[in-house]
Amino acid sequence: MVGTPRPTSTPVGTPVAPRPTSTPIAKPIGTAVGTPVGAPRPTVGTAPVKPGVAAPVAPSGPLPPKLPAAKPEESKVEVSRRNFIRGLAILGGLAFVASYIPLFPYLQGSVGVQKLTDQQLVIDPDVSPLTPITPSAVGAGITFAYPYTGNANIDSDTFVQCVLIKLPSDLTLPSSYDQYTATDSSGNVYIAFSRVCVHLWCLWGTGIDMSDTQVGGPVLGPCPCHGSTYVPGTGGSSVYPKYPAAQNQVPGQAVAGPASLQPFPNNQLPIIKIRIASDGSFHAYGRVGDVGYCQQC
Template sequence: MGALLILAPFVPWGEFLSASIKNPGKYQRQKVVIDNKPEYKAAAGKVVNVNDLQTFPPNSNWVISYPSSGDSTLDAADADTFTKYELIRLPAELGGDMKDASAFVAFNKVCVHLWCSPNYNPAEGHKQYECPCHGSAYRLPDGLATAGPAAIQPPPTNAMPILILTADNDGALNIEPPVWEVNRNGVLGMGRALYQDGKVNVYKEAG
């Protein structure tokens, strides 16, 4: 059983590795808009602004879609987790009260173990991205798996693919066009390289 849990998931890597090249028009710079779901209340369907600590407070999470259809209600109805990301405003102790893009992370909604869909758990003692299927947990802010079967998969299959976020001068948050490679945004459903030559991969900018 243990051996089964550590098997790497079947991933059509080729499809994702070259996705940016095959679909050059699909992955554009895009404003970060919260999926329009009632449970998100004031944040539902809104463009995220890093200066708005009331609507987007630290230690909070929402689902966003990338690429978006352009309609946050349609996006909310789309269940394809390969186009979904958990937007997390970090806890204050990790800089979530900063009024810049560094206060946020966006993790893909597909677990790199066997493709279930993790959720952020903001509770004290957790404050991590947790998968309900087999207990994998990913830490903030870098998305490294620290518990469960994903944590014992070899790099780069032990960290969460991400979106790169930047803020405009007026505070509006943007998604930079991703590069679906392990040393950049990562490969959806497979993983992301966090370390290169023993150093943290500090890749921040697309292009």
């Protein structure tokens, strides 16, 4: 508007505010940036303590035992491999046991698990089923299974094979054998042996052999495997004139072949205890010795 004076400049005499000047900050040498000057510096390894909060007090007394160092964590591959091997071992054990289950009935007839009871002796059922053995049937020898089960598989087990013989009249028995042997009404003496050779368990034969040329008298054997030969009873020089080793021995003594070289008691055949029952048939009621090993053991 014409006539209105335009302000031109600050009127003379208006005080001018002083310009703020920057204040220099003094940095103390060696102090971390941001740390207020004068604040207490935390000790290395110690948790900072808040102002106003009580500092934790170290426990006095003995230090607690150190915990074992934690095992390094196993990888999943290692764990699954170990479980796999463990599973295989368990399965192998189960398969091993299962493989014997069908054999249990047969193992009952083997050495170590035989149940010895008083039993009537029967002629080999393959020959004449369940015919009792009587003195007239014995002769030089008759085989039987003891213990007898009626199961053909078990009764054919080597370790139950036995033979009953009539003792040749020129042989005798020590009186201590009377309790294991039987005498019929005619005075004939009978004795039974295990057929398992004490050398390496072959079956040595089925009765008395009168044709042996080495021992030159009645023998049991020779065993077909390695020739072990046993005497069925005690005979003197009149029975075994050319073979002194066979003279005056106990029944079942090995006198030739490898079984005769085995030290006592592993050189004698086990004996089966027999008796003649009131019905006139033979019964077995026990054993003297261990089959395949010895008589006096």
